[in-house]
Amino acid sequence: MTEIPHEALSDHFQLRMEGRRLRSAVLMTYQFDPGFFEQEVLPAFFDIGLSHASTVRLLQLEDAIRDLAGEIAVYYDAGGLVVGDAGSAKLDVRYIPIQHNAIFHPKNVLLLVEDEEADEDGFHPLTLLVACLSANLTRSGWWENIECCHVEEIAEGDKTRLKDRLTKFLQSIKRRSPDQTSHAAIDDVLAFLRASEQRKQRSIGGELLPHFYQGRQSLPDFLSGHIRNQMQGCYLEIISPYFDDAEQCQPLNELISLFDPKEVRVFLPRSGAGEAFVRKELFESVDELPNVHWSHLPKDIMRRGSREEAGVRFVHAKIYRFFTQSPKREICFLGSPNLTRSAHQKGGNLESGFLLEVPTPRRPYFWLSPDSKTPMEFVVRGEDEGASDVSSPLNLRYNWDTEKASAFWDHKAPSPELRIADRNVAIGKIGPLAPREWTELEEGVASAIASSLRNTSLVEVHGDGDKSAFVLIQEEGMSHKPSLLLQLSTADILRYWSLLSAEQRAAFIETRATVLAGTGTGDDLVVRAKIALDNDTLFDRFAGFFHAFGCLERAVRKSLEEGQPKQASYRLFGRKYDSLGTLLDRISAQRETLDAVDGYVILMCCKQLCTEIAKDYPEYWSKQAENAMKLSGRFTELESVRDRLLKDNGDDFGEFLSWFDKWFLKRAKPVEASDG
Structure with a gap:
């Protein structure tokens, strides 16, 4: 090979992803710019159309990541965090800092993908894409520098020379991570590799x-x-x-x-x-x-x-x-x-x-x-060029579900007392912390971290040395994090549930979210279009309600049947723009203006959905007991919608509603046709 092959990194991965659907991803890097990664690198791994507007694109990615069968995880050197112009992390991606005695320097992309089209037996074959590259997950690495990359593909059940060494490598990454760290994405890749066969020939x-x-x-x-x-x-x-x-x-x-x-x-x-x-x-x-x-x-x-x-x-x-x-x-x-x-x-x-x-x-x-031209000047540059000159052994974690925060000091000696701040605004004091064990933080500090996370996941750590260092907060329970988009109306949420394909949902988000586009890059490329409204008859509205809830229930059941409870929890208990809880928030906010009959029927559909899922998936429902109790409490809070119907129609109407409630929640079973 004499000619130098060259291609843009993102273009190459997009070509590899054509006709494929991402299941899990593991990425490793030395220097890491989380905002740039989410805005510009992550889209290359999804074979869907995304908006040019940065804010809308994040909303579309939020939706796409929720539907993943697995997870996305990025492992980066704790000293390689880059605070760039693209901001901080906002999506449901697991970010894990690694402390190393020298430099944590691998650059890898491992994508576990499945074919979108099923084979003749109805299966969607899996493939593992394994990339080794020189590029960090930064703007310079993916857009500016001359880098190198090679991608190997391992088909499901293949013989491969890569199995043993790749397995040991991933296991070593897990060992280097802080204790009690979830490695679901790596575990998915390891499970795939276990089903392959190590080729002995070199x-x-x-x-x-x-x-x-x-x-x-x-x-x-x-x-x-x-x-x-x-x-x-x-x-x-x-x-x-x-x-x-x-x-x-x-x-x-x-x-x-x-x-x-x-x-x-x-x-x-x-x-x-x-x-x-x-x-x-x-x-x-x-x-x-x-x-x-x-x-x-x-x-x-x-x-x-x-x-x-x-x-x-x-x-x-x-x-x-x-x-x-x-x-x-x-x-x-x-x-x-x-x-x-x-x-x-x-x-x-x-x-x-x-x-x-x-x-x-x-x-x-x-x-x-x-090169025949002898240099006149010489400047030594180290491998850590461009990285921060300070780093911290501190790991911070916040769980949106439990509303608790914890800290981990990744060093053999205890920490000094530390102060964390968001753009020079104090969040709280931490420590001293015991070495290499998770410590739950005070409720006030946890609450301050949650408030800060609505704007940024990057915080400054003071008290360990003369200079402050940036730390990326690891977010968990992301289904309960308030969505990037919370302006959808009750009708919008129901309409969104009714959309069948990822492309339809992405287009809907772009149209509904254009009001946010002015807050990010690419907003001048977004067309502000109006969506034509359907005919607003009683039949149309009720048919729309039942269709929307039917689509939601099928999606939840599909997730649970396929062993993907995360997706079900996002839809039922989460705080995203299309979650059931968000719909209840909208009804609560509109309880005085929403048509009483519409509100009542929507609430009954919510109750029926929860009743059916609890009955058919008792193990899942019991694991979500706390979330289910909160949802039940919301139904009680919204009894005022039913009260409005009683007030408008007289006391005798209560007897009818009691009868209607009973039969609405009791789902009819289809009658089998007799042979005679």
Whole structure:
């Protein structure tokens, strides 16, 4: 392969997702911008049309995530949190910070997907997409830098060389996380891998199978154990943005010693002004090595645009190309490891990558060209470039269902007394905290955290060192978090329940939420359209009520039958814009203006739905006893709607309503036709 393949990351994942539906996702990154991730990265994993307006897009994603069979989880380095322009996290995604003795540096995307179309047996086959890349989950990683990425697909029940190493890698991530952390997304992937078969052969027909590197051994040992014999005396090309602040490049010297390459070309990272991002002594020592050349990428790859005067992009890719020309063969390693000791040695950074053979229809050649221009200036940049210079071992968690907050101090020693604040506004004091155990926080602090979370999930931590650090609050019980959109009317909620497809619901949200579009980016691209109203006859209204509740009940039953109680709880007990509880809120707010008959029939439909679900799914209902009790209390509060009917129709009407209540709640059973 001589030409450099290139494609936008989001476009590539969107192509992979065509005709597929996401079930669970696990992502790993060093630097992490949660707002950018939700707005710009997450949409690539959903094969649905989304609005250009940022606020509306979040609403549509909120709806799509709720319907997932599994969960989405992001694991990031606790010191790599980036506070960007896109704001903080708002969606039902599990964000888990990892404390590591060096750097938690893997960049991976694992997507468990199913085909939208069923096969001839009625099943939706599962596939696991496994990506190793160099890009962080940040604006620069996905939009600006030159990065690298490779995706492997594992079909359900496949034989694969990736199973064992990928399993051990995911298990190690769980062990590195704070105690009592839910890893539902990783567990879904592990369950899928258990059903696959580990392939014992390293190659088939002389071609190396893809191998996963999970950092349990040094990178040189990994490469040597798999390709040293095949690639002795090869050509070697290395692209890395970072080098050690040292006089010599020890990782390069070790690779040269192992593979004895004919020629080596190493990418020289430079600024737009020509400064070299390496130490001067290291530059000179590499330059003096025989058959080793500092090199550069083609200008058309480096430029930000097509015009000659466009600036250059930062190269953040990490690629190690081993190739021979006779025979024609190329093997690449790509992923997260830079050409540094902490990335290459055992016990340093936690890294990951793919080793794979590349098809070579033509004789492979170098991508890089020797860089003959000696730098005049040298600037050393570390692997943690761009990350915050302070981090905190503090983990904060808030549960919207229980309305409780807790803290975890991820350090071997107790914490000092800490203060947390939201944009310099005090939230409360915490600690001292015992090391590595969850501590429930005072009710006042929990309440203040809940208030802060309505605006941001990023808070400042003071008291651990001279500088404050940002911490991303981990939110749980998200079905009970007030929705991003709470302006839907009673009629809107019922209409929304009646919509059958994800596309219909996304379009409905965009139309109803355009009033919010001015609060985010892309609002000028939203068309403010009016929805035509249906004929408002008594029959139309009642038919609409029954149809809406029928659709809701079928959706709840489907979720419970498929073992997805989270979706059912969102709809029945949640506080989202289309939850049953939100509908009751709307009725309560409109109790004096809502047509009394309409309000009464809607309330009876609510009661009937709860009665039927409790009867048919007693185990689920008992687990939701507290939520069910709260819902029952809401019905009692809204008895005033029934009282209005009695007041308007006289005392004798009460006898009719009592009879009607009984038979409305008792669902009729279809009569079987007799043979005679």
